[in-house]
Amino acid sequence: MNPVFAPRRELFFWVAAVLCVVGVVGTVWAMYYAYISIPPHMPHDSFFIMKPENAAGNNPMKLYHSYRIFFLHLPSAYATMFVSLTMGLSGILYLISKKRHWDSLISAATQVGIATCLLTMATGFFWGDFAWGIGWSGEPRLNAVLVLWLSYLALLALRHSIPDPNKRAQLTAIYAILTLPIYPFAKYAIEIYGEVNHPPNLRAIIGDENIINARSLAIPSLISLYAFFVVLRFWHLEMRRDMSRIRRAMQELGNS
């Protein structure tokens, strides 16, 4: 049995290198811009200045700098969407082609998705606790994102319960396809249910040009960084699979 990943290592090295450079440089730049460079200059009717009645204190200045957490929150949410799409599409491609690298991609994307989803929920929780006086308001979108995170954990639990690699890959692909509708549900939960604290669209409520620029820089940079982690994990899984193939082949050679 020949290693299958080794010949494509060079391509993956360059993909990983580009994503790493774009991700790290872009993220550092975006975070510098978002946390240090932008002056806290917000219009008074902005979402971030508005003080809900249940929040602690009455000083609107308390919310002044808190919007900066959204430069982590928003890219993580978008990255979760890409992870969800990657998983679903890889699942479909695995069922069509039966090529095992799609299975490795699902696994890598799921593991990174657990982190991005958790980061989305955690940053949202901290801001909600600070601004609204309640971290987890139990709104449909929050619940839907939690469900998405639970589905990623369930997929890993499913993978770990099946020793046969072919069956494991098959069922992982099927489960990954089934998780695909959860993200659109999370996305449109606000439109479906309405009247919630969470804004449906941040673009509509942020008018400041500096913030729009920082947001436009942070989203692609952080997504590149997360994509780099997916590629790195995928690389690791493929190399591990190649190593186990080589080990098996050597054992067979030794036995004969």
Place this chain on the structure above:
Amino acid sequence: MNASSDQPTHRSPGLIEGTRVLFSRELALERQTFAWLGAAGLLAIQEIVIIGLGFRDEVLSDTRLALSMAAIWLAFLFAGVVGINRSLGQENRDGAFDALLLMPTPRASIYLAKVISGTIFLCGASLVLLLGAGLFLNLPVIKAMPLLLPVMVLSAGGYVAIGTLLGSAVMGVRGREALLSVTILPLVVPLFLMATGAGRDVVLIFHEQDMLAISGAETMSYSETLGTAFSDVAQELGLLLAVDSLYLGLGILLYEKVVER
């Protein structure tokens, strides 16, 4: 006439005919084993009794009513998992499922027969659950039944569609029962978000009318109340139908891959 035309021709049953035949088999199996109605129905009643014990000193307020409805949906969820586990576990134990796969029917007909029968049985268990809730929790569920039933049927349909697919997938896997619960719950939460909201709204409207009648105030007629409740939950019913169709479509498409040996 040549020799080949003398041989009897065998036509494989199509999707609908295969589903019909396999549905009869599911009914016969349920009559023998009571896998669904026995386990799921009994569990549902026991849960309602325990919930009733928890609420025995509480006045029937809006909060208690909403909590009771949430507890009913929880009971429904557990009943469904138990039913799916028992019915598919039985097939797995006897090796009947492998024999089923040898039948010359499309694989989708096995899935459809299981989904249709499972939905009917879970609806039966839900009916027991709702009647128990009316009796032990004093909820106006009997009056609200014309609207609660469609919510239950649609929820049961989507739940069993995804449950049958996943149940067949994890058949023969170590720790199958726990794994089914872990994998199915995240996928059915969107369904339950809509069902719990719709169920609570319907019962709350009927409860408000009951309270108005007790206080001697003017109330709506039964048909007016039904109409108001329906307009409140029409969107949720539509969404439930859409999610059911999505899950059923995915199930029919993926079942072949799930049972691939």
